[in-house]
Every structure is written in C-alpha cells, then in structure tokens.
Amino acid sequence: MRELTAQEQFWQGDFGDQYVERNQGNTLIAGNLALFSRILARTQRLNSVLELGTNIGNNLLALHQLLPGCHLHGVEINAKAHAQAQSLGIASVWQGSLFDYPQARSFDLTMTKGVLIHLAPELLPAAYAQLYDLSSRYILIAEYYNPAPVEVLYRGNSGKLFKRDFAGEMLDRYSDLQLLDYGFSYHRDPQFPSDDITWFLLEKRP
Structure with missing residues (x-):
C-alpha cells in the first residue's frame, strides 16, 4: 500500500476536520452558484463531472442545482468531509487520495477548486495527469493564481x-489542450463574494 505524502496526511487528519467546520454556509453556496453559472455557460452537454478534492460537497451542491441531470462524482481524502459529501445524496463520492482514484472511466468535465494550491510542487505532475486522463473534454482549474511559483504561510503552517x-x-x-475561458472571483464582490479564486476552463481539441 502506498505511503501517504505529508500533504495527504495533513488534510486527512485534524486540520482537515477543522477545514470542514470553517467552510460551510449559504453565503458560500450562493457564491459557488454565481461562479459556476459563468463557467458552465461555456460548456456543452455535460453528462458527468468529477471533482478531485470535494470536501463536504459545496461545489457539488451548486453543480447539482445548475446541472440537475448530470451525474456528479467526487474524491475526498478526509473521512469527516467525505461522510458529509456522501450524505447529500447528489453524487458518488469516493474516499481516498486523488492520486489513487482509479482511471476506470472518463468524465465530460474534471475539476479542482482550492486543491492544487495545497499540493507540494513535486506532486503536481501526477495531479495534472489525473485531471487530464480522467477528462473526455473539459478541465476546470479554480485556484489561487500567481505568474511565478510562490509559497505562502497557511494558518501558521x-x-x-x-x-x-x-x-x-x-x-x-x-x-x-486549449484555453476556452478564464475569470476571477473577488472577495469584495458586493453580491457574491468569493475567495479570490482565478478559474480557467480548458478543453481537449478533438
């Protein structure tokens, strides 16, 4: 069995549990609805979505409302978060590391939101491979952007x-891959504040 990396152990444990408690509420879900409605407007015929790093399912909740006929899937390493996401009854959520998720099928859209930023740089090629290989058409990356790699102290860690x-x-x-669209979601937005996320929608050329 593969030994988990330091980042995986970090999110699997107490800090991941604390993250669950901090990231809940209707304001967050409303912001997600506004964000994903802009992004999904550039896609066509989404029948399946896979989110790597689902946490408690806030993103899946928004996607479920915007894409009621879409088959939603998630991957979450933290047991507490996985239980909450699975209990929503709107998606099939797999418990484990995104690196270990089996490539048994493909999805119309694969995505991460606030996940790649928490991976050590040496792990990124494997994460990119999962996003790419599991997607049949679209890839959404919604993360903190910087033109050059930089590390930021995160809650003292x-x-x-x-x-x-x-x-x-x-x-x-x-x-x-080609860039279809991109945008920014600002924490001071007067109606739908978000966490300064920059999103990029990519598409595989046929």
Missing part, C-alpha cells in the same frame, strides 16, 4: 499553500 500558474503548466504539458 509552511509547505501547505502554493500559488502558481497551474493552468498554464497544463497547457504547456498537454499540446491538445
């Missing part, structure tokens, strides 16, 4: 938060 151009690295790595 080092080695747990990184900003960089994740989408640009994927575009450089996979020649058949």
Whole structure:
C-alpha cells in the first residue's frame, strides 16, 4: 500500500476536520452558484463531472442545482468531509487520495477548486495527469493564481499553500489542450463574494 505524502496526511487528519467546520454556509453556496453559472455557460452537454478534492460537497451542491441531470462524482481524502459529501445524496463520492482514484472511466468535465494550491510542487505532475486522463473534454482549474511559483504561510503552517500558474503548466504539458475561458472571483464582490479564486476552463481539441 502506498505511503501517504505529508500533504495527504495533513488534510486527512485534524486540520482537515477543522477545514470542514470553517467552510460551510449559504453565503458560500450562493457564491459557488454565481461562479459556476459563468463557467458552465461555456460548456456543452455535460453528462458527468468529477471533482478531485470535494470536501463536504459545496461545489457539488451548486453543480447539482445548475446541472440537475448530470451525474456528479467526487474524491475526498478526509473521512469527516467525505461522510458529509456522501450524505447529500447528489453524487458518488469516493474516499481516498486523488492520486489513487482509479482511471476506470472518463468524465465530460474534471475539476479542482482550492486543491492544487495545497499540493507540494513535486506532486503536481501526477495531479495534472489525473485531471487530464480522467477528462473526455473539459478541465476546470479554480485556484489561487500567481505568474511565478510562490509559497505562502497557511494558518501558521509552511509547505501547505502554493500559488502558481497551474493552468498554464497544463497547457504547456498537454499540446491538445486549449484555453476556452478564464475569470476571477473577488472577495469584495458586493453580491457574491468569493475567495479570490482565478478559474480557467480548458478543453481537449478533438
């Protein structure tokens, strides 16, 4: 059995449990609805979505409302978060590391939101491969952006938060990917505040 990395152990344990408690509420879900409605407007015929790093399912809740006929799937390493996400009854949520999720099928859209930023840089190629290989058409990356890689102290912890151009690295790595759209969600938005997320929607060329 594979030994979990330091980041995986971090999110699987007490800190991951605390994250669950901090990230709940209707304001967050409303912001997600506004965000995903903009993003999904650029897609066509989504029948299946896979989110790597689902947490308690806040993103899946928004997607379920916007895409009521879509088959939703998630991956979550923290047991407490997984239980909450699965209990929503709107998605099939697999418990474990995104690196271990089996590539048994593909999905119309694969995505991460606030997940790649918490991976050590050496783990990113494997994460990119999962996003790419599991997608049949679209890839959504919604993370903290910075033109050059930089580490940020995260709630007193080092080695747990990184900003960089994740989408640009994927575009450089996979020649058949193209950028469809991108945008920014600001924490001071008067109606739908979000966590300063920059999102990129990529598509595989046929």
